[in-house]
Amino acid sequence: MFKKILIAEDVDNENLGIVSAVKEFTDATVDTAQFCDKTLLKIKEALRKNIPYDLLISDLSFALDYKKHNITSGKQLIEEVKKVQPDIRIIVFTGEKKPAIIKSFFANQKINGYVCKGLYGLSELTKAITAVDRGNTYTCPVSKDALHQKNVLQLNKYEVQLLKLLAKGYKQDEISQRFIENNITPNSRRSIEDKIRKLRDDFSAKTNIQLVYIVNQLGLIE
Amino acid sequence: MFKKILIAEDVDNENLGIVSAVKEFTDATVDTAQFCDKTLLKIKEALRKNIPYDLLISDLSFALDYKKHNITSGKQLIEEVKKVQPDIRIIVFTGEKKPAIIKSFFANQKINGYVCKGLYGLSELTKAITAVDRGNTYTCPVSKDALHQKNVLQLNKYEVQLLKLLAKGYKQDEISQRFIENNITPNSRRSIEDKIRKLRDDFSAKTNIQLVYIVNQLGLIE
DNA sequence: GAATCCCTTGTGGAAATTCACAAGGGATCA
DNA sequence: TGATCCCTTGTGAATTTCCACAAGGGATTC
Structure with missing residues (x-):
């Protein structure tokens, strides 16, 4: 012992x-x-x-x-x-x-x-x-x-960064800008839009507000 | 004792x-x-x-x-x-x-x-x-x-309901509709917009996403 | 009763986001 | 090399949200 x-x-x-x-x-x-x-x-x-x-x-x-x-x-x-x-x-x-x-x-x-x-x-x-x-x-x-639990979606670094910026009040344009500055790809306005859409689908969120609320509740963006 | x-x-x-x-x-x-x-x-x-x-x-x-x-x-x-x-x-x-x-x-x-x-x-x-x-x-x-703490804003029932619906993925139109059905006033699309704007100001949020994130972190909408 | 204030609602245009369709580029594989 | 797939990006239009200005209604006050 x-x-x-x-x-x-x-x-x-x-x-x-x-x-x-x-x-x-x-x-x-x-x-x-x-x-x-x-x-x-x-x-x-x-x-x-x-x-x-x-x-x-x-x-x-x-x-x-x-x-x-x-x-x-x-x-x-x-x-x-x-x-x-x-x-x-x-x-x-x-x-x-x-x-x-x-x-x-x-x-x-x-x-x-x-x-x-x-x-x-x-x-x-x-x-x-x-x-x-x-x-x-x-x-x-x-x-x-x-x-x-099967349905626990894991987020990669990119997604976490994206969601954190959304939670911080960044617009999609501003996120794009920021990603370009920091050499994070993909970084076009359009791709960011797509990534967000994909996340909405993954978490069955109807709006971005709900999306960020959900991932926050799950402790995924702390 | x-x-x-x-x-x-x-x-x-x-x-x-x-x-x-x-x-x-x-x-x-x-x-x-x-x-x-x-x-x-x-x-x-x-x-x-x-x-x-x-x-x-x-x-x-x-x-x-x-x-x-x-x-x-x-x-x-x-x-x-x-x-x-x-x-x-x-x-x-x-x-x-x-x-x-x-x-x-x-x-x-x-x-x-x-x-x-x-x-x-x-x-x-x-x-x-x-x-x-x-x-x-x-x-x-x-x-x-x-x-x-001075700056602890208390939310009234109306505001809590509003924010909860936002967190649940409701659009402003849908919130209006719901409020009308439940006899909650004000309930026009336009007033709801204003209430949200006021809350954004109160909590210094740039977007509604950030607003809901903030009040959630503060435990105001649990 | 008139003046004032506050809240609700409306209107129209600007800004932001969503969405469908599509072009280009790189990787893989036959 | 060509076919295919996946990812990124672009375009334009629809939807949603934001914002400035203003009208109407109820409550309060003088």
């Missing part, structure tokens, strides 16, 4: 709950860090002392400013951790349930478990710990559902 | 953290309930036995389905509780930070404290408990900020 576990979670009341639950469930030494950089530091320090962590349980969103979810930093944290200690096991324990985000996460990061916070998140987390300890991966029912 | 405290929080890892923090901070009996109806039941039961709770710490969003925040149920819970036990003290402890929602909440409910979950939410919560125990009200810095 795991001997050293590190928990990264910035919200204090959640941190407290997770730590005490994990402590009760395992015989491991359980440490905790409230911020990304602190987490990385502890991992490096443990490595240096030759008593490395064998499991990291991490949230995805850390409050840089409290207004925005910022999954980037959670991703970055995991990437950095993997660089300094490739063999560490990682379980993501987060409130993030949007299929698009979960999918994109699994596509890029190599983690051992993904558990969504919720009514019975902790019991799912203990299941995940057990599974990962045995060398398996674990996804909780909620995230499994999200991963198995 | 409080003698009986009830905590309503559905997410298990949060519940655990809050309960243990509150237990450590007070000498009170601390009970917990994971669902709204259960909370109400416990309060009624305690009243019947003549050992009522003197403080309720409640979240606002309870997961009926896990996809949507549902502040309504938190509001409803508090309303119901106030009916059966008007003198109970109430502290809201929630992740909800959107100014519009906090404001609308304070306008309608009579609560004694409002604390936002966050990095140091628990220490704010203990401050709130102390203040409320002394007969004062307490709002944490984050929610105080939200309440003091």
Whole structure:
């Protein structure tokens, strides 16, 4: 069974709950860090002392400013951790349930478990710990559902940029101009029009307003 | 000091953290309930036995389905509780930070404290408990900020309906038609155009797409 | 009752977006 | 090389939205 576990979670009341639950469930030494950089530091320090962590349980969103979810930093944290200690096991324990985000996460990061916070998140987390300890991966029912949804359209970079500009109030002409300036193709007024039309079709949106509303709700342009 | 405290929080890892923090901070009996109806039941039961709770710490969003925040149920819970036990003290402890929602909440409910979950939410919560125990009200810095923001535009019912229809892909003509059918005035094509223009001005949006995006981000049309 | 203000609605033209049809260019394949 | 396909871009017309100016109606005030 795991001997050293590190928990990264910035919200204090959640941190407290997770730590005490994990402590009760395992015989491991359980440490905790409230911020990304602190987490990385502890991992490096443990490595240096030759008593490395064998499991990291991490949230995805850390409050840089409290207004925005910022999954980037959670991703970055995991990437950095993997660089300094490739063999560490990682379980993501987060409130993030949007299929698009979960999918994109699994596509890029190599983690051992993904558990969504919720009514019975902790019991799912203990299941995940057990599974990962045995060398398996674990996804909780909620995230499994999200991963198995067929109709989750993924957007490429071009489409995300386009939709973001629309959300920012750019006219099609202005988007064209901007794309030309930034050497992004296709960039003619006309092609941009077509791309938008295609997106409308894909998401069954009747207007561009609805289109941007939908992709925003799905968390595709954050 | 409080003698009986009830905590309503559905997410298990949060519940655990809050309960243990509150237990450590007070000498009170601390009970917990994971669902709204259960909370109400416990309060009624305690009243019947003549050992009522003197403080309720409640979240606002309870997961009926896990996809949507549902502040309504938190509001409803508090309303119901106030009916059966008007003198109970109430502290809201929630992740909800959107100014519009906090404001609308304070306008309608009579609560004694409002604390936002966050990095140091628990220490704010203990401050709130102390203040409320002394007969004062307490709002944490984050929610105080939200309440003091000047530029938080509130939308009336008409505007919300209008924006929702826009988000649903309705054309201005279709909105007009719909408003006529439902006896909502003003309902001429022309007036709807004007209302939208006014909203664009209010929110400094260049296009209707941006307008709907903005109000959606602010949580004004959920 | 007249003056004033505010809101709703109308009109017409400008601007932006949507749509159908089509030309050109590059890639693939027989 | 020619045929085919896919993507980008263009053109012009229809639809939708934006905007400036103004008329009518109800409420308030003097």
